[in-house]
Amino acid sequence: MNAGGNSKTAVFPPVFENSAARGRAVIVCEHASNHIPAPWGDLGLTPDQRHAHIAWDPGALGLARGLAQRLDAVLVHAPVSRLVYDCNRAPDMAGAMPARSEVHDIPGNATITPEDRAARTAAIYVPFHDGLHALLMDRIARGLHPALITIHSFTPVYFGTPRAVEFGIINDADDTLPRAILDAARTRTTLRCELNEPYSARDDVTHTLRLQATPYGLPNAMLEIRNDLIATPDAETQMAATLAPVLAAAMAALTPEPVM
Amino acid sequence: MNAGGNSKTAVFPPVFENSAARGRAVIVCEHASNHIPAPWGDLGLTPDQRHAHIAWDPGALGLARGLAQRLDAVLVHAPVSRLVYDCNRAPDMAGAMPARSEVHDIPGNATITPEDRAARTAAIYVPFHDGLHALLMDRIARGLHPALITIHSFTPVYFGTPRAVEFGIINDADDTLPRAILDAARTRTTLRCELNEPYSARDDVTHTLRLQATPYGLPNAMLEIRNDLIATPDAETQMAATLAPVLAAAMAALTPEPVM
Numbered sequence: 385m386n387a388g389g390n391s392k393t394a395v396f397p398p399v400f401e402n403s404a405a406r407g408r409a410v411i412v413c414e415h416a417s418n419h420i421p422a423p424w425g426d427l428g429l430t431p432d433q434r435h436a437h438i439a440w441d442p443g444a445l446g447l448a449r450g451l452a453q454r455l456d457a458v459l460v461h462a463p464v465s466r467l468v469y470d471c472n473r474a475p476d477m478a479g480a481m482p483a484r485s486e487v488h489d490i491p492g493n494a495t496i497t498p499e500d501r502a503a504r505t506a507a508i509y510v511p512f513h514d515g516l517h518a519l520l521m522d523r524i525a526r527g528l529h530p531a532l533i534t535i536h537s538f539t540p541v542y543f544g545t546p547r548a549v550e551f552g553i554i555n556d557a558d559d560t561l562p563r564a565i566l567d568a569a570r571t572r573t574t575l576r577c578e579l580n581e582p583y584s585a586r587d588d589v590t591h592t593l594r595l596q597a598t599p600y601g602l603p604n605a606m607l608e609i610r611n612d613l614i615a616t617p618d619a620e621t622q623m624a625a626t627l628a629p630v631l632a633a634a635m636a637a638l639t640p641e642p643v644m
Numbered sequence: 645m646n647a648g649g650n651s652k653t654a655v656f657p658p659v660f661e662n663s664a665a666r667g668r669a670v671i672v673c674e675h676a677s678n679h680i681p682a683p684w685g686d687l688g689l690t691p692d693q694r695h696a697h698i699a700w701d702p703g704a705l706g707l708a709r710g711l712a713q714r715l716d717a718v719l720v721h722a723p724v725s726r727l728v729y730d731c732n733r734a735p736d737m738a739g740a741m742p743a744r745s746e747v748h749d750i751p752g753n754a755t756i757t758p759e760d761r762a763a764r765t766a767a768i769y770v771p772f773h774d775g776l777h778a779l780l781m782d783r784i785a786r787g788l789h790p791a792l793i794t795i796h797s798f799t800p801v802y803f804g805t806p807r808a809v810e811f812g813i814i815n816d817a818d819d820t821l822p823r824a825i826l827d828a829a830r831t832r833t834t835l836r837c838e839l840n841e842p843y844s845a846r847d848d849v850t851h852t853l854r855l856q857a858t859p860y861g862l863p864n865a866m867l868e869i870r871n872d873l874i875a876t877p878d879a880e881t882q883m884a885a886t887l888a889p890v891l892a893a894a895m896a897a898l899t900p901e902p903v904m
Contacts, residue, residue: 474860475785498786505785506778514774518766525735525765526758595859599851600734 393423393503397511398460400519401449407456408635410520412534413448414471414512414592415441416461424468428491438485439465441537443614443623448535450624455631460516462508467493469508472534472591475501479588480509486543516596524600531561531603531635534592537611538582547582551575551627552608556585556593561603564634572630582608603638653683653763657771658720660779661709667716668895670780672794673708674731674772674852675701676721684728688751698745699725701797703874703883708795710884715891720776722768727753729768732794732851735761739848740769746803776856784860791821791863791895794852797871798842807842811835811887812868816845816853821863824894832890842868863898 399416418439420427426434433439445461452459462471467490473480481504483493496504523530540547551569555562562579569577583589590606597604607627614620659676678699680687686694693699705721712719722731727750733740741764743753756764783790800807811829815822822839829837843849850866857864867887874880 475781476787476860501787502782502785505781510778510781514777517774517777518770521735521765521770522762525762527736527761591859599855599859600736 393507394421395506395511396421396462396464396508398515399463400515401459401461402452402456403458403519405452405456405458408529408531409451409455409457409631410516410523410530410532411448411452411455411457411459412516412532412592413441413445413459413461413536414534415466415536416445416448417463418465419463420465420468424492427467427493429467429488433488434465436488437537437539437611438488438490439467441535442611443609443620444535444537444611446617446620447537447609447614447623447627450621451533451535451628451631454624454628458519460519462512464508469504471509471512472589474591474595475505475509477588477591480505486539513592513595516592520596520600520602524602529602531638532593532597533561533604533631534606536606536608537614538608540610540612542582547610549576549578549581550610550613551577552579552581552583553577554580554584554590554606554608556590556604556606557598558601558604561634561638562605564637565605565607565630568630568633569627572633573626575626603635653767654681655766655771656681656722656724656768658775659723660775661719661721662712662716663718663779665712665716665718668789668791668898669711669715669717669891670776670783670790670792671708671712671715671717671719672776672792672852673701673704673719673721673796674794675726675796676705676708677723678725679723680725680728684752687727687753689727689748693748694725696748697797697799697871698748698750699727701795702871703869703880704795704797704871706877706880707797707869707874707883707887710881711793711795711888711891714884714888718779720779722772724768729764731769731772732849734851734855735765735769737848737851740765746799773852773855776852780856780860780862784862789862791898792853792857793821793864793891794866796866796868797874798868800870800872802842807870809836809838809841810870810873811837812839812841812843813837814840814844814850814866814868816850816864816866817858818861818864821894821898822865824897825865825867825890828890828893829887832893833886835886863895
């Protein structure tokens with residue numbers, strides 16, 4: 385993995401869609417892609433592993449796009465597999481460049497030198513968060529009161545155990561928006577919804593919220609949808625149609641109201 | 645102030661000194677400069693006002709340089725007056741581009757359009773914090789456990805009231821390093837020291853700590869020195885010689901210990 389330490393490694397900024405959108409929500413998808421750029425080869429993984437949930441959140445980008453369209457929201461997503469760098473993890477977390485994910489060893493991450501860790505951080509993590517930060521700061525400076533919503537999917541079976549929850553809503557320090565989303569989802573959908581399932585901030589999964597929303601007091605929530613419910617483009621569209629009114633209702637209950 | 649909204653406005657990244665330093669401390673000085681770049685004219689201020697504490701923290705940069713040398717620390721400082729943009733404030737805080745500071749109106753900030761707020765934010769605040777963030781992330785990725793210490797000075801008389809405290813140590817969420825600095829300062833100096841004086845995080849003064857250190861669990865502290873004690877280059881040097889062993893002792897008590 386010496387290539388990762390090459391100072392000529394390309395930089396992988398986030399992808400922005402609907403940049404001119406005027407809705408209050410800023411939709412983020414850190415695990416949108418299973419792409420492993422050339423400097424990191426295939427990380428020693430089989431094709432099946434590179435398409436499994438360990439490499440990305442299947443369905444999350446399609447759902448996020450459907451939500452962004454329906455909510456007139458900007459969408460920011462990462463172009464690189466979380467197995468190269470997980471943009472929802474700080475550089476000193478084991479999960480940032482994991483040597484093992486669920487039951488799979490990641491050979492290309494077994495031994496990463498400090499220089500390689502720094503190179504991946506500079507190539508993927510820093511540009512992702514700088515790009516999102518600049519977008520949020522522009523909107524804050526204009527008085528637009530953005531709300532940060534991150535979209536994830538989770539595997540229905542984890543370490544051999546089925547998960548019953550279908551829609552998890554996870555909070556960092558401020559649970560105002562997550563609780564409003566939970567209330568709206570229970571009223572407006574038949575999804576099995578839970579707060580802070582299948583995991584919570586105590587599992588260190590709310591890094592993006594903690595870094596980008598909490599210091600600014602922005603309303604924020606991390607959404608987790610069980611990936612068997614968004615396994616096809618049609619299912620992604622259906623779920624976006626189900627959840628967009630839920631998010632709209634939850635945001636409408638926030639103060640101050642959107643000014644856009 | 646339309647020039648502030650000009651998309652051709654230059655960008656003002658932070659200044660880095662001692663970039664190759666190997667000490668654990670990362671020294672930051674947000675209020676190092678009273679420079680008002682051309683796009684913002686003189687903000688309608690007199691020369692006296694532009695050299696007063698409202699425009700910068702007199703003595704802070706000289707002290708920070710002396711500390712950085714003695715602690716083998718990197719130094720990051722902002723090149724623009726806080727009256728144009730205060731890098732220790734989020735873009736929606738009144739103090740970011742203040743219309744009034746202590747007893748002084750700032751005519752150039754009396755009416756700032758949303759476009760001008762966004763332009764100043766993009767030109768000064770975002771590059772400053774992106775630069776500091778990239779530096780910290782590089783050190784975190786390499787396992788170097790940085791400690792963030794911001795250096796400020798305060799005026800001995802504020803709204804007509806003298807301030808007795810000489811050395812204030814201010815904490816954000818984690819007071820471990822501030823308490824260690826206080827203990828070391830009381831043991832090793834004759835300065836009148838107080839925790840969270842002359843103000844505290846409740847006054848929204850810990851933005852840089854909250855943004856750059858708290859989300860990563862980095863040890864961090866904001867230091868405030870009364871500016872009459874660092875009013876000449878000799879006094880800055882003397883204070884750096886006094887405080888460097890204090891900071892070194894406080895950092896030596898941290899876990900994990902520095903690995904550099």
